Amino acid sequence: xxxxxLTRRNVPYFLVLPALLGFVCFKAYxxxxxxxxSLTTGAGAARSFAGLDNYVRLVxxxxxWTSLGNTALILVVQVPIMLILALLLxxxxxxxxxxxxxxxxxxxxxxxxxxxxAYGVMFSVILSKDSGLLNWLLGLFGVSPIDWLGSPFWxxxxxxxxxxxxxxxxxxxxxxxxxxxxxxxxxxxxxxDGAGAVRRFWSITVPQLRPILLxxxxxxxxxxxxxxxxxxxxxxxxxxxxTLTISLYLYQNGFRYFDFGYASAIxxxxxxxxxxxxxxxLKLTGGRK
Amino acid sequence: xxxWLLTFALAACFALCVGPFYWLTxxxxxxxxxxxxxxxxxxxxxxxxxxTAKLEESIGLLHVLGNTLLVATVQTSIALVVALLAGYAFxxxxxxxxxxxxxxxxxxxxxxxxxxxxxxxxMMNDLGLIDTFPALILPNLTxxxxxxxxxxxxxxxxDELLDAARVDGxxxxxVLWRVVVPVMRPALAALAVFxxxxxxxxxLWPLIALRTPEMFTLPVALATLQGLARTDFGQVMVGTAIxxxxxxxxxxxxxxxxISGLLAGATKG
Numbered sequence: 001x002x003x004x005x006l007t008r009r010n011v012p013y014f015l016v017l018p019a020l021l022g023f024v025c026f027k028a029y030x031x032x033x034x035x036x037x038s039l040t041t042g043a044g045a046a047r048s049f050a051g052l053d054n055y056v057r058l059v060x061x062x063x064x065w066t067s068l069g070n071t072a073l074i075l076v077v078q079v080p081i082m083l084i085l086a087l088l089l090x091x092x093x094x095x096x097x098x099x100x101x102x103x104x105x106x107x108x109x110x111x112x113x114x115x116x117x118a119y120g121v122m123f124s125v126i127l128s129k130d131s132g133l134l135n136w137l138l139g140l141f142g143v144s145p146i147d148w149l150g151s152p153f154w155x156x157x158x159x160x161x162x163x164x165x166x167x168x169x170x171x172x173x174x175x176x177x178x179x180x181x182x183x184x185x186x187x188x189x190x191x192x193d194g195a196g197a198v199r200r201f202w203s204i205t206v207p208q209l210r211p212i213l214l215x216x217x218x219x220x221x222x223x224x225x226x227x228x229x230x231x232x233x234x235x236x237x238x239x240x241x242x243t244l245t246i247s248l249y250l251y252q253n254g255f256r257y258f259d260f261g262y263a264s265a266i267x268x269x270x271x272x273x274x275x276x277x278x279x280x281x282l283k284l285t286g287g288r289k
Numbered sequence: 290x291x292x293w294l295l296t297f298a299l300a301a302c303f304a305l306c307v308g309p310f311y312w313l314t315x316x317x318x319x320x321x322x323x324x325x326x327x328x329x330x331x332x333x334x335x336x337x338x339x340x341t342a343k344l345e346e347s348i349g350l351l352h353v354l355g356n357t358l359l360v361a362t363v364q365t366s367i368a369l370v371v372a373l374l375a376g377y378a379f380x381x382x383x384x385x386x387x388x389x390x391x392x393x394x395x396x397x398x399x400x401x402x403x404x405x406x407x408x409x410x411x412m413m414n415d416l417g418l419i420d421t422f423p424a425l426i427l428p429n430l431t432x433x434x435x436x437x438x439x440x441x442x443x444x445x446x447x448d449e450l451l452d453a454a455r456v457d458g459x460x461x462x463x464v465l466w467r468v469v470v471p472v473m474r475p476a477l478a479a480l481a482v483f484x485x486x487x488x489x490x491x492x493l494w495p496l497i498a499l500r501t502p503e504m505f506t507l508p509v510a511l512a513t514l515q516g517l518a519r520t521d522f523g524q525v526m527v528g529t530a531i532x533x534x535x536x537x538x539x540x541x542x543x544x545x546x547x548i549s550g551l552l553a554g555a556t557k558g
Contacts, residue, residue, distance in 0.1 A: 012383075012384035013384060015382070018374060022431025026405065028393070030405035092299050095295055100296070103303070104300065104302065106544060108306045109544075115492065116508065117492050117515075118533040121529045125526075133329050136328065169306055226402070263407060274399050274400075
């Protein structure tokens, strides 16, 4: 038999080569290059090394702290609301008493498929003060029109609502899969022992779901720390910077003011915060992966 | 009784999630004045043709759709092959640097997109690729999540299946094509939908990397339209519906594979 070019020993190197090339050119190199750019000012030929200037500027930049505060606020309010709703939704979708479960599951998953622009256009009209769908709906219950995107307080609420609409069903579907993998015998044994529904939920469902709950908490927290889409399309960070997030501030510095050095410094600060969250998660799960 | 209450509650959630899409579709068939009327547009109107014609005139709808389809199809196909090959190597072969590369690949998942976008922009600029389709496609061909997904599903495939083919004298490429690809069809379908969805909806990078309207993809064209044609939302709604609804339909067709694929990534992490 003729010698083959691909043998069992060398074949894995050929198999990973395309992925490796893409990784080196468009992940590893840019990540390192961004670290260097964050230590420079100017662009192109005018770029010069500036040491830690950008980071010093960052620490003294009130707008950066505003964006950090906004991001943290949205995170603390939105993630718990969304995940509790998602868990309730999953419990409902898992209940044998409910009819047409497949249809409801399909519907609540749909928002997570919507692209940024379509989502932004839809919500900017839905949230409009005088003729928006949401104010019309609230009007049916006697609520007077709310200026969703025009006041700092309501703009933040609008971001929370839009985010929850976007990702709640996605998390519910993940929880549902977790619920369905819990052994039925556990519930049957608990019923024999006379445990009520609430007791069964806290003593069986929650502990069994723990890994998935942790995973979704971490994914949602990391996602929200990087929050960009909603403020970008709905509020542009306003009014009065009330919805300016770290990622949006990064984008503004990079692609509105073309201050690549400063934008890269913000990007690295954000990476540090996200990595911090990752470490906390590793601690919480005892380093298991 | 309890069942009906629960069913009703879920139906309400369903309405909140799907309602906006229904409203969007209806709005696309109405003139601007009706969309911003006192009551939302819940029934079909007769302006769909007129709105679509206006949209074609202002952004070149067909041309832009062609661009989007072309970019999404090419990007999805190549990224799918890259992920299949790498995922296969990670799942079924021992090789030097395997674990290190895998960990590095996964760790990029927590790096914010904002970190890489500026160096990639400068790179594309230096290569003279700004305002071309390769600028859109090239950075998105190695998808860590996709490689992870393929590796996870392939680990469930018994080695004996592959070895049996090897004993029969099949070369490594033949094993891949004849044994691995057929058993991986559901996972590949899920990943294809996932990748296509990402490419179809991608906005920020195309916005930065494209300059001329002839090159625009649908989301970029829609965003510029929204800025320019503030006065006419009829056509904006048509464009938005065209951007959102095909993905819904694609998902409806492949939902089973898609959800199980996503869960394979989520629950085994």
